Amino acid sequence: MQIFQRISAALPVAILLSLLSQPAAADEKLMMKAAVAHEYGGPEVLKFEDVPRPGPKEDEALVRVIASGVNPADPLTLSGKYAREFGTHLPLIPGYDIAGIVEKVGANVTKLKVGDAVYGYPTFGGGWADYVTVREWEVAAKPRSLNFVEAAAIPMGALTAWQALLDVAKLQSGQTILIHGASGGVGSFAVQIAKSHGARVIATASTANQDLLKQLGADLAIDYTKTRFEDVARDVDAVLDPVGKETLARSYGVVKKGGIVMSLVALPDRAELKKHGIRGAAISVHPDATDLTEIAHLIDAGKMKPIVTQVLPLSEAIVAQQQAATHHTRGKVVLRIADDPKG
Numbered sequence: 001m002q003i004f005q006r007i008s009a010a011l012p013v014a015i016l017l018s019l020l021s022q023p024a025a026a027d028e029k030l031m032m033k034a035a036v037a038h039e040y041g042g043p044e045v046l047k048f049e050d051v052p053r054p055g056p057k058e059d060e061a062l063v064r065v066i067a068s069g070v071n072p073a074d075p076l077t078l079s080g081k082y083a084r085e086f087g088t089h090l091p092l093i094p095g096y097d098i099a100g101i102v103e104k105v106g107a108n109v110t111k112l113k114v115g116d117a118v119y120g121y122p123t124f125g126g127g128w129a130d131y132v133t134v135r136e137w138e139v140a141a142k143p144r145s146l147n148f149v150e151a152a153a154i155p156m157g158a159l160t161a162w163q164a165l166l167d168v169a170k171l172q173s174g175q176t177i178l179i180h181g182a183s184g185g186v187g188s189f190a191v192q193i194a195k196s197h198g199a200r201v202i203a204t205a206s207t208a209n210q211d212l213l214k215q216l217g218a219d220l221a222i223d224y225t226k227t228r229f230e231d232v233a234r235d236v237d238a239v240l241d242p243v244g245k246e247t248l249a250r251s252y253g254v255v256k257k258g259g260i261v262m263s264l265v266a267l268p269d270r271a272e273l274k275k276h277g278i279r280g281a282a283i284s285v286h287p288d289a290t291d292l293t294e295i296a297h298l299i300d301a302g303k304m305k306p307i308v309t310q311v312l313p314l315s316e317a318i319v320a321q322q323q324a325a326t327h328h329t330r331g332k333v334v335l336r337i338a339d340d341p342k343g
């Protein structure tokens with residue numbers, strides 16, 4: 001019997017967990033639709049197939065997926081480039097962002113109940129399917145003010161921004177943060193989280209996304225195709241870098257002494273950090289039910305919202321992967337897996 005092992009977005013935490021994890025037990029009688037890769041490669045290796053539905057282990061819940069978000073991590077893991085580091089195995093089902101309804105719970109599950117509407121980030125992916133198994137600490141109650149498609153746009157992007165700004169940078173009211181790629185999946189949440197915590201935000205994106213930066217609440221929007229950010233941003237307390245390379249290299253000089261540069265895609269350069277008297281961090285997102293609950297509260301309080309720019313059916317997973325690989329997505333792309341129960 002072929003078991004479909006799911007994959008991790010990326011992350012040292014995931015590597016550890018992948019060593020500890022056992023493949024989900026599949027119920028051979030029940031099948032489900034899924035986007036599946038049997039080989040590593042570009043988006044075109046994904047097939048839309050019937051596969052065995054996973055059964056929850058004792059510490060897992062089975063979630064009926066209504067919608068699943070798309071991330072740049074999906075094409076990255078599909079490429080197999082980091083298969084060893086991520087503990088990736090074939091065949092695999094991508095999908096780290098899910099929103100759905102709890103269908104079944106294992107014997108040791110205490111907080112989740114059948115029928116709960118949840119959203120979250122299964123560490124090993126698997127969300128681009130009718131069903132996925134999750135651990136309790138990977139999901140939380142879905143924001144009540146959002147539908148399932150909107151909720152599925154949140155987990156990985158918002159968790160990354162939340163953990164970077166609040167856990168790592170410990171951003172305070174009155175501080176200034178420079179957020180690169182602020183129109184993207186992580187950046188669009190980072191701007192709103194920073195503003196909701198009283199920070200001043202300088203945000204960068206291309207010409208077409210300047211309107212979005214303002215809409216999100218940025219105090220100063222920079223079009224990186226026209227203006228060098230270091231000519232405008234100076235003495236900031238923190239930088240969030242989802243771009244890397246030259247953007248990261250030019251960021252050290254705009255941070256005040258004692259400030260921090262956080263990159264999502266690279267290790268900050270030690271020599272540059274020392275030269276400027278600043279700190280650096282390579283961010284590694286992890287699923288966290290407490291963070292997801294706080295994010296849901298922020299959303300239900302009207303202080304943050306996901307920017308969903310495209311909704312595609314699961315059968316269009318290849319198109320979704322192609323878009324994610326561009327690194328120029330405005331807000332989020334979401335796959336609709338099933339009809340929203342509330343219409």
Ligand SMILES: NC(=O)c1ccc[n+]([C@@H]2O[C@H](COP(=O)([O-])OP(=O)(O)OC[C@H]3O[C@@H](n4cnc5c(N)ncnc54)[C@H](OP(=O)(O)O)[C@@H]3O)[C@@H](O)[C@H]2O)c1
Pocket residue numbers: 010011071072073076156157160180181182183184185186187204205206207208209224242243247263264265283284285324326327328329330331
């Ligand atoms: N380490 C982790 O734990 C972690 C977690 C999540 C994501 N990531 C990584 O972080 C990166 C960003 O993720 P994402 O979901 O935000 O990606 P995304 O949705 O593709 O957004 C990227 C954004 O960057 C902007 N951009 C591209 N080039 C730029 C430049 N030179 N200067 C400023 N902005 C630029 C784009 O805006 P324009 O179209 O306007 O250029 C786009 O909105 C990805 O590589 C992803 O894999 C890492």
